[in-house]
Amino acid sequence: MSGQFLAIGEAMVELAPDGNGALRQGFAGDTLNAAYYARSALPAAWQVSYFTLLGQDAMSDAMLAFMAQKQIGTDYIGRHASRMPGLYMVHLKDGERSFSYWRSESAARLLAEDKTTLKKAIEASDIIVFSGITLAILEDDGADNLLSVLQEMRGADKLIAFDPNIRPRLWPDQDHMRSQLIRGAKASNLVLPSFDDESSHFGDLTIADTIDRYRSYGLNRIIVKNGADDIEGYFDGQPLTIKATTAPQIIDTTGAGDSFNGSFLGHFARTKDAVASAQYASQVAAKTIQHYGALVD
Template structure:
């Protein structure tokens, strides 16, 4: 999406960001040898879409998987900050990304060349019900082939018609995923979980092999075939902006795991990158 961040004195700085893109942008910088990042999304053919495509390429992100949709345009959001914590205003009703799974042939071509896949609850929330089912079917086939399918539930209630629909979609997504990276606050608010352990256990019961429960600035709980680990976070010297903290954690975790690190080692890598990102402005901190 197009990002507008307050630059002071009534001015705003334009950038490009969004939850899955933030993760991909950071992953491209930390990817292990032999791995390349590519983005499955939808973009228009307007000027700002062309600028976004150029930004993808500059970041080392493959664009052959981007679906171009004449007449469509990117979504837009604005960041509001107070004491380092952020809130957002969105304009995404006509966003081209909402059509990223509408073309079966394009989806099939993309999944044929991918070796690992990452998506989020926001990905699911912006799709039509039919497109959501189509995407999850391809992800299920990827998992059946033994490929990594990583999922961050990232529940944003205002994107869903009601909470029951959101919960059902998250559970369906978990059932096709090998790795889940939930945030405890979201899970507590959505599912009523009383602890990080309850969150991890719920996703394990849904069939997820590996669960990492993030907890803001607290420790992350990792549950996998290796057992359980409570991995402390790293406190930043200065908390500037929490935008993209969880997204960057996910990027470092995925890069580390695909590079052969253990879940605990990957969690420490996630904490290190998240600590760095919250020390700067915006989601994409070089």
């Protein structure tokens, strides 16, 4: 069994607490995290690749080497002559995280300028994952380019997964943010939202409201994450409820949703079983939040 998994988005330099009062430098980003966990869940015959734009600097070189070490393909990563990767710092309080970002001129903001290259990568892939953060960072016509290609490919035999991953600070205003996130959902055929985000920014009172709203956009595959509470969804005409795995301790929630996304997609590619895949993904997410940083071995 073989195939091609493609994650599209921004890979960043991560500075995160190491538990000893110092900062550890690594590489992460929501869709890169998903690719990392998908690689762990997929058979070796599957190719996992990342689509982004980096610089020609030493940190970009190190990021490419890191991806290669983790068996994430870099053939679809371009290099920009004057821009560099973005950077973020993780702040932790009682296991919950907040972030500081330096990304306004990151190379990844131009990743979708070349629509031909973008289309070639998506055409060659069986599973594609992107996020609301991917859409939010794109400059000029980047979001339109990405969404138009995905919409064109939506009817093909591909799994196009979208995590709204709502980050209001990345958007100019709430109305634009909501309209673009709806466009992202309509360009996909699987959505992986988090209920706390949907409740805060779309006014959903219950998970059923979230599911019904995404169904109204034409989605038939919806998996709603809800922290430590039950995962609920609607998948190929069937409602789903999956008990979430509880972590005995929470060290760092960074990357929890991303680890769920990648693990779910990787497991589903092998089994075609949404319930088993959500159970597996919940187990991985529970392990992830018991360690520092987004990427856990």
